[in-house]
Amino acid sequence: VEIRNIDTPYRQSSKLHNFSLDVLKMLGAEAIESVSPRSVGTLEGFSPVLGERLKDAPLAEWIAERIVEIEKYLETMPSIAILVPEEGYVRPVAHELQKALRLRTSVIVQACYEGQSNGNEKAIRVFDIKHIKGLEFEAAFFVALDKLESLYPELLGNYLYVGATRAAKFLGVTYEHALPKSVKKNLGQCFVNTWPLLWYTNGMYD
DSSP states (O other): OOOOOOOSOOSSOHHHHHHHHHHHHHTTOOOOOOOOGGGTTOOOOOOOEEEOSOOHHHHHHHHHHHHHHHHHHHTSOOOEEEEESSGGGHHHHHHHHHHHHTTTOOOOEEEOGGGOOOSOTTSEEEEEGGGOTTOOEEEEEEOOHHHHHHHOTTTHHHHHHHHHTTEEEEEEEEOSSOOOHHHHHHHGGGOBSSOOGGGEETTEEO
């Protein structure tokens, strides 16, 4: 029996793959940094985008704006997950986001209680972070990272890694009051304030 490392990024853009490796490093886990020649040419993609001091309606507006950007860039609505820190966030976040999107797009926002994963696959789905392991989406938005830290201080990095690896091309992260110190110290340089989608064409900057 031989032990071999899998070094080809799985389904993620290279930037999100590298971000996932940085989360592993923050956790003190071994990160495989080499990239197989087979993965050369994989979409570079976009860095994770950070939304600061957001909750309730402003949070929903920020996510709605990012969703519309993604839809315009891809010219279709991809699979999207909203990951919240606890079950109590599922309904209000879904409700506010549906209101924010109402005049922008016809897409439905579905509150997925207790990890419900079936239903309308074309809907934007809102999940408690505890229930999303094994699911995959083109885009994911991680809501209230600081609230998650207050609930599970020892598991923050683990949940962030699971959330980050759910997204193939786009990842958004928000916090309500302050970005957790461990994230700011180890991952702060990984985030951008906006996605330069309007200037990005066919994988190359104009």
